[in-house]
Amino acid sequence: MRFSRLASLILASSVAVTALYAQDGPRIGTYGFDTKGMDTSVKPGADFDGYASGNWEMTTEIPADRASWGMFHVLQDQSLEQTHAILEEAAKRPGTKIGDYYTSYMDEATIAKKGIAPVKPWLTALANAKDKTALVVEAGKLQPKGVGGLFSMGVTQDSKAPDTYIVMAGQSGLSLPDRDFYLKDDAKLAAIRTAYQAYLAQLLTLAGEANAEARAAGVLAFEKSLATAHWSRVESRDADKTYNKWTFADFEAKAPGYPWAQWQSAMGVPKQAAYIVRQPSALTGEAQAFAAASLPVLKDYYMLRVLKGYASVLPKPFEQADFAFTGTVLSGVPQQQPRWKRGVSATSGALGEEVGKLYVARYFPPASKAEMDKLVVNVRAAMHDRLAGLTWMAPETKQKALAKLAAFTPKIGYPTKWRDYSSLAVSRDDLVGNVARSSEFEFRRGLAKLGKPIDRTEWFMTPMTINAYANPPMNEIVFPAAILQAPFFDAKADPAINYGGIGAVIGHELSHHFDDQGRKYDPTGKLAEWWTAEDVARFKTFTDKLVAQYNLYEPLPGQHVNGSLTLGENIADLAGLTVAYEAYQKSLNGKPAPVIDGMTGDQRFYLGWAQVWRSKEREQSLRQQLLTDPHSPGAQRVAMVRNLDPWYAAFGVKDGDALFLSPADRVRIW
Known part of the structure; x- marks a missing residue:
C-alpha cells in the first residue's frame, strides 16, 4: 500500500514538469544574467563583485528570517516552496510517511499538549544515574536518537582501504559553533558566551529545574574545558593527521578516564578490531575533562544536550528560547522562519530520498539531466587537457593524475537506487518520537554497513539540496x-x-580531488602518497601564495579570511574557473563568441561566475562564517578572477586597479 500511494503522488507530480520548464527564453535577463543588478559606475578592476552585483547589493534586503541572502538562498526558498507543495499533498493521505512526518511537525496543538513529556523519561534516567558510568550508559542510549555526546562515533569508508567500512570516532561535545567561541579573547565572543549561559539557564528553568543560573555556569565551564582539548578546524581538515588507527584497547590506554566500553555498548556499536580516530589528543583531553568534572555538572550537561537537541520540536517556549539564541544571538536573524518551512526542512532531513522521488518526478525533467551530462563531459575534458599540459608535475605523477580523472564517477540529479524507509515507523501525532526514530534509523543503517561491500550508489545529499560535493574515497562528484x-x-x-555558473561549479568539485587534501587520494580513492616529493614541494609554493592572498582579505574590521581554513575551497574555485573557461572556449569550436547586449563571451563568462556568488550577510553570521566555514565569503570568492589572465583582457584591468596582480603574483595551479 505504501508504494501505491507514493506512485499516485508521483503521477500527480509529473504532470507539472512540462508547465514548469516551458519557457521561451532565459529565466534571468536577456541572456541569463541580471544586468539590472550591476553597478557600472564601479570599475571591474577595482571591485569585480561591486561591478557585477553592486546595485543588487544596494537594493536587496536580507529577509527577516535569514542570516544571509544570495543566489543559493533564492534557490533554497524555491526548493522549499516546491517541496512544500509535495508535502501538503502527501499530508492529505494518512499513512504516507512523508505526509505523516510533516503533519506531526505542523500539529502545534498536540506538541503543546504533550509538553515536555516525550523527553521526560530521558531526563529522569540521566538525573537518576548513580555514577558517571551509569550516566554515560544513559547518554549513550540517547546518542543514536540525535542527542549529542562528548564524542562522535559512526561508520565511514576507510580512507586507506576504500573498499571497506570502518567505525570512526572524533571530538564533539560543544554547543557553540567552534572552540574559538569559548576560548578567544574577543568582546563580541564574550557577549555570546554570556548569552549562551543565559540560554542554558532558561532551558533548565523551562524544564522545571531549580538553581538554573549556577548550574548553567557549571556546564559552560565544563564545555570550555572540552574546547581547550579540541583541535582547530585547520588541523581537523588534514586528511593525514586525522587518520589514526586505534584498537578497542587503545581507547582506555590513550584516553583514560571515560567508560569507553560501556558507551559503545549503550549505543549498540559492536566491538571492532580497529577504529579510525580523527583527533587523538582531543579524545585524551576530553576524557580528562570528563574525569575531572563532578557528577552533578555532568548530569546537567547531558540533560542540556537533550533540551538543546530537541528544543525546536518541543513546545513553543523551548522553541522560542532556542531561536532567540541560535538564530538571533549567533546569526543575527530577527525573525524565525514560518513553521511550514521548518517542517519541510525537517521532513526532508528525515526522509530525504522518499521526498526526493517526488521532487525529481515533478521538477527535474530528463532534458535537464542530459544537458548537465554534456557539461560534465566538456569540463572533464578541459581538466584532462589542463593536467596533460602541466609543466611543474613529474611525468609519472601526471599519468596517475590523468588515471584518477578518468576513474571519476559523476552523479547527476538523483540516486539510481532509492533508500528504503520501510522499517522506519512514523506517527502523525508524535513529533519527538519521529525525530528520535529517524535519527536512530540513520545511525543503525550506518552500522549495518560494517562487513559489507561499499555501496557506491549511495548519496549524501538529497535531490532538493542546493549544493554539490566531491567525495575523494569514492572518487566521485555529485550534483543534486x-x-x-x-x-x-x-x-x-x-x-x-552556464559555463561561468554551473560549469565552474563542476570544475570546482572535480578539482577538489586535486586540492591540498583531495590530492592525497590516489586513483582508487585510497589515502596514499602518490606524488613525488618534488611535486609536493612545488604544489606547496602555489598553495602558500593562495593562503597569503586570502589572509589579506578583511570582510569585518579586524577579522580576516583564514587562508589556511579556506584553502581547499579556494583552490577548487581557482581550478574550477580555469577549467570551465577552457571548456567554454572549446565549446565555441574555433568560432568567435557573439557579442550580446554589448558584452563579449569572456565578459559574460566571468559575470556568470559573479552572479552565482551574489550575497549579503548579517554581521553576526559573517563573523561566524569567518571563524568556522571553510568557504570564503561571496565577495572574496568572486575576487578569485584576479588570478586568471583572460579576466584582465576581458575587462581591461590594469596596474593600479585594486584587484590587479602582477603576472608573477597570480596563482596558477591546475
Missing part, C-alpha cells in the same frame, strides 16, 4: 537536482553564463 537551475544552470541561457 535542485542546484541545476538558474542562475547556476539554465538550458535557455547563453552558454557563457
